[in-house]
Amino acid sequence: MLDALKKRRAIRQFKTCEVERDKIETLLEAATYAPNDRMREPWHFYVLQGDSLKRYEQVALDYLQKRFPTKPHLVESSIEAMKKTPLVIVVTSAIVDHDEGATKDNTFAVSSAIMSMWLMAEHLGLGMVWRTRGVGLVHETALHQFIGASDEEQLIGTLCIGYPAEEITTEKKRTPFAEKTTWL
Numbered sequence: 001m002l003d004a005l006k007k008r009r010a011i012r013q014f015k016t017c018e019v020e021r022d023k024i025e026t027l028l029e030a031a032t033y034a035p036n037d038r039m040r041e042p043w044h045f046y047v048l049q050g051d052s053l054k055r056y057e058q059v060a061l062d063y064l065q066k067r068f069p070t071k072p073h074l075v076e077s078s079i080e081a082m083k084k085t086p087l088v089i090v091v092t093s094a095i096v097d098h099d100e101g102a103t104k105d106n107t108f109a110v111s112s113a114i115m116s117m118w119l120m121a122e123h124l125g126l127g128m129v130w131r132t133r134g135v136g137l138v139h140e141t142a143l144h145q146f147i148g149a150s151d152e153e154q155l156i157g158t159l160c161i162g163y164p165a166e167e168i169t170t171e172k173k174r175t176p177f178a179e180k181t182t183w184l
């Protein structure tokens with residue numbers, strides 16, 4: 001298990017081939033077994049491929065051009081990366097009316113679900129990156145509207161998935177846990 005966790009990487013370059021439907025369903029099934037408070041199962045998944053993904057690209061392009069008017073190269077490289085992404089899954093979490101604690105717990109549960117998807121993706125020979133910023137559009141209303149999410153949902157992750165076209169060989173640097181741990 002430790003080996004799998006150490007090997008997991010953010011993959012951002014993908015081959016153009018499609019991800020098979022059964023593999024997508026396995027990713028979604030993996031997510032649904034994540035721990036969650038009071039069994040609210042607060043996640044929802046929006047699967048974008050083909051035409052819907054092309055429309056997403058346009059939404060991302062419009063947003064990036066407005067957000068970074070002086071950085072056309074940044075906009076172009078971000079959109080190029082999207083064009084080579086065969087599958088996007090946007091994951092949302094349920095907002096609990098008048099209950100900030102429960103809403104936060106839902107976010108934690110959905111984050112756990114995304115981690116399960118990430119590990120499952122690697123197990124299936126796929127690569128994945130969880131994006132929030134830039135083309136991730138998680139903090140923007142544009143993507144929320146585009147996928148048709150309700151006001152009772154918040155976006156947690158834009159998962160870019162595909163067969164890896166890169167192998168990351170650089171060492172995975174992490175601060176040793178001893179420096180992040182207080183034994184009481």
Ligand SMILES: Cc1cc2nc3c(=O)[nH]c(=O)nc-3n(C[C@H](O)[C@H](O)[C@H](O)COP(=O)(O)O)c2cc1C
Nearest residue numbers: 008009010011012129130131132133134135136172
């Ligand atoms: C909540 C969250 C948001 C992230 N947002 C982005 C993002 O917007 N763009 C991106 O390229 N990577 C994003 N990442 C991926 C991280 O950059 C990546 O996990 C980190 O560099 C560590 O690399 P590793 O996953 O290979 O260990 C995000 C990861 C998390 C958990």
